[in-house]
Amino acid sequence: MLRKGLMLAALGLAFVAGPALSATSKEEPKEMDWSFTGPLGKYDQAQLQRGYKVYREVCSACHAMSLVSFRNLGEKGGPFYDPKYPNPNDNPYVKSLAKDIQVSDIDNETGDAIKRPAGTADRFPSPFANEAAARASNGGALPPDLSVIAKAREGGPDYIYSILTGFVQPPAGLTVSPGKYYNPYFPGDLSSFWTGKGEVPKGGFIGMPPPLAANKVTFDDNTKSTVENQARDVSAFLMWAAEPKMEQRKQFGLGAMIYLLIFTGLLYASYRRIWRNVAH
The missing domain is CATH 1.10.760.10 (Cytochrome c-like domain)
Structure with a gap:
């Protein structure tokens, strides 16, 4: 009886949910x-x-x-790939694009949070510090x-x-x-x-x-x-x-x-x- 009741309840929910889902x-x-x-x-x-x-x-x-990462932009098939620079880290245009962006870092001497120009190894920075x-x-x-x-x-x-x-x-x-x-x-x-x-x-x-x-x-x-x-x-x-x-x-x-x-x-x-x- 319990199993039958659960099945009927589930069937009823299915019919109720039908219009909303449609x-x-x-x-x-x-x-x-x-x-x-x-x-x-x-x-x-x-x-x-x-x-x-x-x-x-x-x-x-x-x-x-x-x-x-910025270097991905210069990899083969990428937006700024140049066959003269098989290593995308050497691509001057990619370096220039990265340098225009500021990324967060830690000062090795003081331990303070700083901003510095991005390098080719850096990933695209997030516009926000966290989800909140x-x-x-x-x-x-x-x-x-x-x-x-x-x-x-x-x-x-x-x-x-x-x-x-x-x-x-x-x-x-x-x-x-x-x-x-x-x-x-x-x-x-x-x-x-x-x-x-x-x-x-x-x-x-x-x-x-x-x-x-x-x-x-x-x-x-x-x-x-x-x-x-x-x-x-x-x-x-x-x-x-x-x-x-x-x-x-x-x-x-x-x-x-x-x-x-x-x-x-x-x-x-x-x-x-x-x-x-x-x-x-």
Whole structure:
């Protein structure tokens, strides 16, 4: 009897939760055409450079990338790779980029906390001292670390691009709490905030205000600085940060497939030669 009662209770909860869960939906990310998709895809270095600039001048004010070091920028396949400097620590442009950023350190002589110019071995600094400071500066929301965000979110760079370009006015009948912003591509359950007619709108509330604006970043190659271009470039940069060895992995895979095809052909030719005079 007890087991039967528990089963009925669980079934009842399932029916009660059904409508709420069905209202929790979001728009599918926009499908973009990326240079790095497909088995032969490669990163567009100029796009990665622009994406780094968007991250540094806009996103880094709130979001850390604690798994990325400045030297990674000069590694093969990276935004500022130069074949003249196979060791990225020797890349003068990477050194210059790092030197412009102040990082926390400890004075070896006095033991005091100091700030110093970053070196190529340093990781990207966090904009906040700790999680509490991050939440206090963002209305209680914790800005996620962007190091591997492109691999951690379903849709990858498509999802990031959609979020960055998806800020729209909330539909009439949707109550938006202070400090929150409606985005149809952000997952959430809006059923308790919806008083309008028809179905609950897709999407959710995000604690980040629209970060991009036209001409907010000036691109060195004179690319038009629209919201769409900024979003596309920083999405590509975050994809590189999440998978910096993608090009090498694809090259290795292609070489392995060619080797296996040749090996298969040799095996078949050997089989035909050895057994050609033997009845089967």
